[in-house]
Amino acid sequence: DAGVIQSPRHEVTEMGQEVTLRCKPISGHNSLFWYRQTMMRGLELLIYFNNNVPIDDSGMPEDRFSAKMPNASFSTLKIQPSEPRDSAVYFCASSDTGNTIYFGEGSWLTVV
Amino acid sequence: DQQVKQNSPSLSVQEGRISILNCDYTNSMFDYFLWYKKYPAEGPTFLISISSIKDKNEDGRFTVFLNKSAKHLSLHIVPSQPGDSAVYFCAFRSNDYKLSFGAGTTVTVRA
Numbered sequence A: 001d002a003g004v005i006q007s008p009r010h011e012v013t014e015m016g017q018e019v020t021l022r023c024k025p026i027s028g029h030n031s032l033f034w035y036r037q038t039m040m041r042g043l044e045l046l047i048y049f050n051n052n053v054p055i056d057d058s059g060m061p062e063d064r065f066s067a068k069m070p071n072a073s074f075s076t077l078k079i080q081p082s083e084p085r086d087s088a089v090y091f092c093a094s095s096d097t098g099n100t101i102y103f104g105e106g107s108w109l110t111v112v
Numbered sequence B: 001d002q003q004v005k006q007n008s009p010s011l012s013v014q015e016g017r018i019s020i021l022n023c024d025y026t027n028s029m030f031d032y033f034l035w036y037k038k039y040p041a042e043g044p045t046f047l048i049s050i051s052s053i054k055d056k057n058e059d060g061r062f063t064v065f066l067n068k069s070a071k072h073l074s075l076h077i078v079p080s081q082p083g084d085s086a087v088y089f090c091a092f093r094s095n096d097y098k099l100s101f102g103a104g105t106t107v108t109v110r111a
Helices: none
Strands: A006-007 A012-013 A018-026 A031-038 A042-050 A051-054 A065-071 A074-079 A088-095 A107-111 B010-014 B017-026 B032-038 B045-051 B056-059 B061-069 B071-077 B084-095 B100-102 B103-108
Touching: A006 A088, A006 B056, A012 A018, A018 A107, A031 A074, A042 A065, A042 A074, A042 B100, A051 A065, A074 A088, B010 B017, B017 B032, B017 B084, B017 B103, B032 B061, B045 B056, B045 B061, B071 B084
Parallel strands: A012 A107, B010 B103
Antiparallel strands: A006 A018, A018 A074, A031 A042, A031 A088, A042 A051, A065 A074, A088 A107, B017 B071, B032 B045, B032 B084, B056 B061, B061 B071, B084 B100, B084 B103
């Protein structure tokens, strides 16, 4: 079974550039999460979608971050403009409203 | 997340011995508790869970204990194996389906 698929796996970009991270959740899952992992803050929830609708975006750090879920099989997390402090691993995860969420392998972002 | 504390950043254990990982929480609304395991360059993978109506759940070498009065969650791995070397995160769910994660404990199993 295909798990959560994220792209790109690695991205190195210059400060000020736009970054778009992509996610395909597990088929049939109706909840999607974007998490960010850093050394300082660990795993933090950025935004949570249910049935393609953003339910909680309180974790989105600032207006430079935006997320969309145009359909049940695709979501994007965009950073514009990117800054060096955005360097982190970004995880997408999905759930079928059960108790367990399943993570992708992450997108490793470096902003120089 | 300040509601979850995973105070031990690392743990080293001899192969064959028991590994014990601990988390404390403050939010009494948490109703489901999970442990995730993470290898380098991979996403966290679900390991074991327990609901708030139980105090113990066992799956092979892994046992999770929940002490609701103390707001304490633990994971026991016995016997520990070299393949268990990874980062372990405790996670807590409240009724809005969000998971709050601990900071992680890096477990190293020595051969």
